[in-house]
Amino acid sequence: MQTLTSERLTELKLKANDVRQGIIRSLLAAGSGHSAGPLDMADVFTALYGYLLRHDPQRPDWEDRDRLLLSCGHIAPVRYSAMANFGYFPVEELLTLRKFGTRLQGHPERVTLPSVETTSGPLGEGLAQGVGIALGAKLDGKDFHVWVVTSDAEHQCDLHWEAMMTAAKFHLDNLTCVIDRNFIQIDGSTEDVMPLEPLGDKYRAFNWEVFECDGNDIGAFIETAERARSVKGRPAVVVANTVPGKGVPYMEGDYTWHGKPPNAQQAEEALRELQTARERILANV
Amino acid sequence: MYDLVDYRNGDVKMVPTRNGFGEGLVEAGGRDRNVLGICADLSESTRFEAFKKAYPKQYVEIGVSEQLLVAMAGGLASVGKIPWIASYAMFNPGRSWEQVRTIMALNETNVKIAGAHAGVSVGPDGATHQAIEDIAIMRVIPNMTVVVPCDAAQTKKATLALTERWGPVYLRFGREKSAVVTTAATSFEIGKAQTFREGSDVAIVACGILVYNALMAAEKLARDHGIECRVVNNHTIKPMDEEAVVDAARTCGTVVTVEEHQRHAGMGSRVAEILAARQPVPIEFVGVDDRFGQSGDPFELVEYYGMGVDAIVAAARRAQERKK
Numbered sequence: 001m002q003t004l005t006s007e008r009l010t011e012l013k014l015k016a017n018d019v020r021q022g023i024i025r026s027l028l029a030a031g032s033g034h035s036a037g038p039l040d041m042a043d044v045f046t047a048l049y050g051y052l053l054r055h056d057p058q059r060p061d062w063e064d065r066d067r068l069l070l071s072c073g074h075i076a077p078v079r080y081s082a083m084a085n086f087g088y089f090p091v092e093e094l095l096t097l098r099k100f101g102t103r104l105q106g107h108p109e110r111v112t113l114p115s116v117e118t119t120s121g122p123l124g125e126g127l128a129q130g131v132g133i134a135l136g137a138k139l140d141g142k143d144f145h146v147w148v149v150t151s152d153a154e155h156q157c158d159l160h161w162e163a164m165m166t167a168a169k170f171h172l173d174n175l176t177c178v179i180d181r182n183f184i185q186i187d188g189s190t191e192d193v194m195p196l197e198p199l200g201d202k203y204r205a206f207n208w209e210v211f212e213c214d215g216n217d218i219g220a221f222i223e224t225a226e227r228a229r230s231v232k233g234r235p236a237v238v239v240a241n242t243v244p245g246k247g248v249p250y251m252e253g254d255y256t257w258h259g260k261p262p263n264a265q266q267a268e269e270a271l272r273e274l275q276t277a278r279e280r281i282l283a284n285v
Numbered sequence: 286m287y288d289l290v291d292y293r294n295g296d297v298k299m300v301p302t303r304n305g306f307g308e309g310l311v312e313a314g315g316r317d318r319n320v321l322g323i324c325a326d327l328s329e330s331t332r333f334e335a336f337k338k339a340y341p342k343q344y345v346e347i348g349v350s351e352q353l354l355v356a357m358a359g360g361l362a363s364v365g366k367i368p369w370i371a372s373y374a375m376f377n378p379g380r381s382w383e384q385v386r387t388i389m390a391l392n393e394t395n396v397k398i399a400g401a402h403a404g405v406s407v408g409p410d411g412a413t414h415q416a417i418e419d420i421a422i423m424r425v426i427p428n429m430t431v432v433v434p435c436d437a438a439q440t441k442k443a444t445l446a447l448t449e450r451w452g453p454v455y456l457r458f459g460r461e462k463s464a465v466v467t468t469a470a471t472s473f474e475i476g477k478a479q480t481f482r483e484g485s486d487v488a489i490v491a492c493g494i495l496v497y498n499a500l501m502a503a504e505k506l507a508r509d510h511g512i513e514c515r516v517v518n519n520h521t522i523k524p525m526d527e528e529a530v531v532d533a534a535r536t537c538g539t540v541v542t543v544e545e546h547q548r549h550a551g552m553g554s555r556v557a558e559i560l561a562a563r564q565p566v567p568i569e570f571v572g573v574d575d576r577f578g579q580s581g582d583p584f585e586l587v588e589y590y591g592m593g594v595d596a597i598v599a600a601a602r603r604a605q606e607r608k609k
Contacts, residue, residue, distance in 0.1 A: 111393050117363070119392035122383055128353050129388065132360020132368075135345070140364070159384070162350035166357065169347075 002051065004222055010285050012218050015085060016046040017278045020247045022081030022094050024270045027261035030098040033106065036244035036257040037151065038078035040182050043218045044240055045082035048147060051222055052229070057087035060115035066144050067133050069117050071126020071160075072151035072180070073107035074259075079116065080104050088115055124157025126150055127177055131163050134175040134235075145229060146175045153185035156194045161206075167235040168207035176228045177208075177237040180215065182244040184255035203237045215240025248273055287479050288470045292500055298465045302458035302494060303401050305437035307332025309444025310369055310399075314340045320448060321345060321361060321368045325354050330460070331371035331401045351377040352384050358396040359388035367395055367448060374400030374416035374457060382422055389453040390428045397447055398455045403433075404545035405573065405590050406461045406494065408583035415578040416457075421550035423455045424523045430454040431522040432475060433544075433552070435496035436465040439520065442473040450475060459545070461583040463494035476521045478529035484513035487601045488533035491543035492519050492552050495571075495592055499543050502597035510598075512605055522552050527559050534564040539604040541569045543597055545587070548572035567607035569600040 019042040027033045049055070054066045070079050077097060084091045089103075096102035103113045107121030118129050130148035137144060154160060167175055179199070187193050196202075200210040209231045213224035221240060228236035244258070245251025248270040262270055290296055314320045314336055322336045323345045337344040347353055351372050358368035370377065378385045378398060389396045400419055407415045423431045432447060432454065434440040440458050447454045466481070467473075481496065482503050491499035496518045503514040517533050519525070534540050540560065542553030548570040557568055573590045587593055 109391065111391070118359070119387055122387050125356050125384060125388065128356030129360035129363075131353075132357035132362075133364055134360075135357070136361045136364035136366050139342070139366070142364075159350075159352040159356060162347075162353035163356070166347055166350075166353060 004051070004219060009219050010281060012046055012050050013281045014278065015050055016042045016218060017274055017281065018085045019046055019078065019081045021271060021274050022084060022091060023077045024262060024267050024274070026077050026081065026094040026097040028264065028267040029095040030261060033077060033098060033261050034074045034259050035251060035261055036184060036255070037072065037075035037180060037182065039248060039251065040216065040242035040244050040246040041075055041078045041149070041180050042247065043216050044149065044178060044180070044221055045078050047218050047222050047225065049082045049086040052225055053147070054144065060088065064142065064144050067117050067130070067146045069126045069130050069146070069148045070108060070120055071148055072123060072154055073120030075151070075180070076104070076106070076108045079108065083115065123151070123154035124160040127160050127167070128163035130175055131167050131172060134167070134172040135170055137174055138170070138172070147178065148175065149178045149180065152179055152181045152183065152196055152199070153190050153193070155196050155199065164203065164206045164208065171233050172235045173232050175235045176225065177235065178225070179237060179239050180242055181239050182242045184244045184258055186258050188255055200239055207234055209234055209236040210239065211236065212239040212241065215242040216246050247277060287472065287481055288468050289466050289481060290468060292464065292466050292497065293504060297497070299462035300437040300465050301460060301462050302434065302437050302440045303332045303460060305434070305440025306399055306444050306456065306458055307335050309441035310336045311339050313445055313448040314343050317367065317448070318343065319365055319367050321366050323347060323354060323358055323368050323370045325349055325351055325372045325377070327372055327401070331399060333371060351380045355381045355384035355396065356388050359392060359394045362394040362396050367397065369397045369399055371399035371401060373402040373414060374419045375402065375414055378419060378423055378455065379416055386426055390426045393428060394453060395451055396453055400455060400457045402460045403457045404459050404493065405578040405586040406459050406545060406583040408461060408586065409580050411580040412577040417546050417573050417578065419457060420522055420544070420546050420552055424555060428453055429523060430475065431457070432520055433457045433492040433522060434520050435493060435518050436463060436467055438465055438467045438469060438471065439473055443520070446473060446475050457493070459494055464497035466497055466500065476524050476526055478521070478526035479518040480515060481518050482514065482516035484515045485536050486512045486514060487604050488515045488517060488537040488540045489543060489597065489601060490517045490519045490530065490533060490540055490556055492522065493545050495543045495545055498592065498594050498597055501594045502601065505594065505598050506601050510602060512601060514601060519552060519556070522555060525555050525559065527563070530556050530559050531564045534560050534566045539567045539608045541571060541597065541600045541604050543571040543592065545592060546572050548574055567604055569604045571597055571600050
């Protein structure tokens, strides 16, 4: 069992800062893509790759690795940046995002980059595939864990609810769903577009164990996710409350940053803000 | 030549093609314990029951959720399982097409779809349950294999062959009892069309249960009109046996395609694409003419929608005329 020391936590915070800077640089190079979601999930992906997952970047096809599925493929920049910062490929490759011939497709493709586990982008499909993997693991007596990261808005898709029912039917306690609860989608607030609340109660009604935490607090997220992972007999969900655009003050909480990248000037400002935040982390040690 | 029953003398048994799937799956499940049967609340009508009884640990019931059927199977395939997912073709791949494209084909997963109740010969259930567009929507997807066997015996062989073929596949079959023209000894190979009857006036290229109608039409054409037809069982729609299609067109100089599907965008359209590029000849298309089905007796509907023996005879005579 690992222990989350304050030194380790500081390292993870610095990593999350690196991940955010990678997101900004890759989006600027791409000239298109999504900003708000990737930034708000930098802490969760850092916690997963840096602490929670059983994985080996040198052996992405390791049979007993934990599986991390990204259902909402449009926030791929955060996954790519986290993977690069945790050793799956060189950080410079992030600058190929969305360009011709890249492994870093606009929405992730497993065939070109196997360690993303699934091809995703069409919403609502990740949990269903995670259910299949988790059931397959149970059938074969494998002990790896399946993590599925979803957006909140993709709970508007029917397939996700089919998967929720099925995970409970098969008592998939080797499956944990993490929801990026940032309350935004392309057309505005989730609660205006198609209300999701009470989201946790909906999972409870589907026989899931429900946890909730600040998804931008790495320590709180790790502590909550570990509790979710240890639930027995039923699947668990972590509602990770996040601030869209987290880490870049002019984007924070503004849904219009859902689906667009920063321009050169905005990127420069974002990187400056992130650098300042980095210095604050170091100063507080 | 292929080993066939003595269909000319009416020596045919009537067995639903779906039975062949059920039998093939039991055999496949015994050969490889990674073979799974995943059912969306249609275990009896898709013929899952024998598999469920023989291998209960390889059988998964998920209820009425066809999108999940595909997506969950994608996950299972990614950890080494070989999932056969079965529903009515109208719902899978009809309802689940985007998951089929993304999770099976683009993501290259080893998932096998059994599309039951295809064609108007579903009968009394009516248009909502009669898939006559499924070949079109499946053959257009890269990486997909599409097979429409001619009878129950061939459906069993196709089930086994497709289980062993790595990659996403679509196996299409019907509900109603239909003529069994092949035998246990008739060979079957994915991607290899079969010439069931020789002739050099008109080539009838057919798939599915209508191969029998094509054979009967060929007998009538020979007897009543002196037209000798080559009859090709073109069971693999994708990848299609181009050489067999080109050879039939070259030998006969004209082609009739026969399928229980919309005339547009199905097997016949693929034949036309091949021949337009390599061996242009007149083509007549037998199939449903841009309409939906309705309730009725299965073979009454096949006749009504222009796919009966006489309709094939008429199409072959038109094709013969157009050669001149």
